[in-house]
Amino acid sequence: MFKVVNATGGYGKTTIIRNVSLEVKSGEVVALLGRNGVGKSTLMRFATNLIPPMEGHVEIDGNPAPNSPAKRAKSGLGYVPQGRFVFPRMTVIENIAVAAATNGHDPKKAVEEALADFPMLRPKAHDLAGGLSGGQQQVLALARALAIMPRILLLDEPTEGVQPSIIDEMAGILKRINRDRGIAILVAEQNLDFCLSIAERAYVMEKGEIRMETDRDALLADKELQQELLGV
Numbered sequence: 001m002f003k004v005v006n007a008t009g010g011y012g013k014t015t016i017i018r019n020v021s022l023e024v025k026s027g028e029v030v031a032l033l034g035r036n037g038v039g040k041s042t043l044m045r046f047a048t049n050l051i052p053p054m055e056g057h058v059e060i061d062g063n064p065a066p067n068s069p070a071k072r073a074k075s076g077l078g079y080v081p082q083g084r085f086v087f088p089r090m091t092v093i094e095n096i097a098v099a100a101a102t103n104g105h106d107p108k109k110a111v112e113e114a115l116a117d118f119p120m121l122r123p124k125a126h127d128l129a130g131g132l133s134g135g136q137q138q139v140l141a142l143a144r145a146l147a148i149m150p151r152i153l154l155l156d157e158p159t160e161g162v163q164p165s166i167i168d169e170m171a172g173i174l175k176r177i178n179r180d181r182g183i184a185i186l187v188a189e190q191n192l193d194f195c196l197s198i199a200e201r202a203y204v205m206e207k208g209e210i211r212m213e214t215d216r217d218a219l220l221a222d223k224e225l226q227q228e229l230l231g232v
């Protein structure tokens with residue numbers, strides 16, 4: 001349902017990712033693995049049209065994805081960039097309401113759903129987002145992405161700088177939304193345990209290219225690859 005085809009892109013004249021193709025099928029959770037700087041975030045930016053393609057394209061449900069980040073969001077592509085982007089001077093519920101309204105959804109309903117999905121945000125509902133802890137902001141960023149009612153969700157290093165208890169909670173939420181709402185997920189990560197707990201399949205990137213495609217069982221069995229990905 002979501003495909004990146006022969007993606008080549010980068011910044012200015014510098015090519016960072018080369019000829020990258022990957023697919024996330026309906027209802028799948030897929031991990032994008034690789035060490036620091038291999039181009040995972042750049043691929044996410046290519047997928048969301050935040051950087052223009054040098055070559056290649058993106059397909060959603062077999063159709064070319066629209067050529068603007070906003071239209072891609074409206075066509076069902078949710079995205080949580082690295083660094084947990086939230087509006088710091090808006091409250092938690094304003095953050096969620098704005099994301100929903102901008103994409104043509106009922107803000108009140110989106111806020112109710114988000115607070116049901118993410119109970120940890122309830123006591124913080126009227127607090128400014130900028131005052132939340134890093135982990136809470138990451139959960140809010142996820143709630144904002146879900147408020148656009150995506151069918152595919154791209155997550156860029158959601159566990160970075162987040163405490164273990166919140167990481168566990170996040171994994172539970174992602175498994176639930178994938179199972180109950182059929183939202184497909186592509187998650188770029190360095191946290192292997194987190195990935196192995198939610199994703200059944202993975203692509204491994206190296207120097208801007210896809211080095212291999214693997215699945216959870218093969219990855220669990222391949223200690224050498226695990227060490228390599230963890231950089232130890």
Ligand SMILES: Nc1ncnc2c1ncn2[C@@H]1O[C@H](COP(=O)(O)OP(=O)(O)OP(=O)(O)O)[C@@H](O)[C@H]1O
Pocket residue numbers: 011016034035036037038039040041042043082
């Ligand atoms: N805005 C930018 N302008 C120029 N170069 C960039 C920009 N963002 C990233 N790069 C370069 O692109 C390369 C790949 O970075 P990218 O962030 O895509 O990798 P990554 O696999 O997501 O790594 P990380 O886990 O550190 O985010 C790096 O060499 C980085 O310096």
